[in-house]
Amino acid sequence: MKTVGLRTYSVTTAELPLEIEVTAFRLPVNRAIVGHPRVSRGGVLLERLVPDVVDDPANVAIRYQIPLPAGTPAPVDITQTIDCWFADNAPAEARYQILIRSKNGDQASTSVRVPTLNPGAANLAFRVA
């Protein structure tokens, strides 16, 4: 997995599924909402994936996978929005850390900080070759 732009990653089919973990820092609970990953080619939507989101027992982190799209051969683009919600009294250093791990162990991370207006959105893009 290579980072090729801002929150944009190049992956091969062999590196899927991707394991994604969203962890809340300085917040009482994890309130990240994971949107459906969208599979497209040349800007045309081909498929919507439904992620199976698992909360950790302490409700601080969530985990899910982005699998190899079934029946849609590469190359494809997979895009996804993660909406991160913050409390009104969240401190300045509150954030959500998004960690992306590929099947071969590569890692990339990005974070979402307190927004002016909820939710703080993060758009992830994966170019699957």
Added chain:
Amino acid sequence: MKTLLILLCLTLSPVLARAQQFSVLSIEIGRLARSPDVDPDLIVEIRDNLWKVVYLSAGQAEVAEILSFRRADIQAGAGSGASGTTSAVLNPLLPAIFGVAFEDGAITRSVSGSTISLKVAPAGLICAARPLAAAAVARRDEEACRTFWRRVGISAAFDTKRGEKSPKLEDLQTLNNQFAGVTVRTEVLNRRTASGKRYVQTFQNEFMAWKEKATAFANIERDTPEIAQAKTLVEERLLAVMKAPDWKGKPVDKRTEEIKAVLKTAVAQVTVPDTQATAVRDAWLDALRADRALQNAVANAPVLTAEYAFERPDVATEPLGDVVAEGVRPPSLHTARAIYAQGLTTTSLDFTANASLSWFDDVRPGMSGSFRDFKLGVAGTFRLRDLANYGAPALSFAALYVYLHQEPLGLGLMAFNDASINKPGHIGVFQAKLELPTAKNAMRIPLSFTYSNRTELINETDVRGQIGISFNLDALFVDGK
């Protein structure tokens, strides 16, 4: 010409309206403008939230309501914890780490002199000593100080006008003689600081309702091809602006202008079909309303605090009735108090109730037993909207009933406002108070209006106003990053 002008106005109006809507990215723009170095995370957070500017063009009824959910400022300081004696009903929370209050008769005449109260949460102080932990402890972050003792606070009062000074100690206070009392307080129940699994369980209904709306909103496609194009433009141009050699040398205001200029250009030509815009705004508003309901539920959750106070009176300089002779120390006093706070979940109204019982340490000839007084107070506090960089003002109405069974013997019964009650009997007090925050809640200025059925509480008239200042020094432990 006229037609041309009208056409120009119609063309420009969405652009001008959007320029105002950059306020929905004010925190993100501020962070980027303050960064001297290229930080991709700061650029990408503007890029990924650009849709907010596009969907909040003026003219729609729901836009104003969505904008009302903007945060005035990030709460860098801890919430109000310290309470001075201007309150008829006590706040259930102690400072998370350290607080100090100085009370003197600036407008009111102080009966017992000037008192300095030191309030400390010992476990909080120990936890705050760890590197990087102080700010989190001050915010009452449960993760930062995981111990039961975090809920226990101690306060000690020193009367600065007590004791005699040796000429050799002219500039020093004789602390041994000034010790006036100690209070131990513990939070028996505080659901407002629930976190993790307990948060989800405690606020289950509101949490699930919010999650449903937020999930529906997250699954709406917000990026049209035009918005996607604008995002690419924003990313490229902001990177170019930050990489320019003169970026570091520019003042923050100038950087902010440049960032806004980039955004203005990027969104100028973006239009969204009405059906799409309405769907996004409606779902967004539903999610924001559900979020507000959840946050109200947290802010209004119950808090129960138990308190024990031990007070040691000064040696009597004149006889106190037939019980205490001149030159003798009156009996010490014990007070047990319960403080309960609970809000109405759909409003910003918080109720606080106090009940306390006081008794003397020993019964001396002439006293009618050890029982001294009973107090019951109820207050309703409206949390008003945050003022940017100041905090949230609070408007409260309080009623207090006091039954003084016998003479207070050296320790005047403090009802509120530093006014002492000495004559046994029934006392009723009503108080209206506006508490104005300053310096991000580190200092609050209360303005109060009080009425009482007993005029000896108020020396000159039975109706008066008071102003006081209390400091919550927890804010000193919180960085402003």
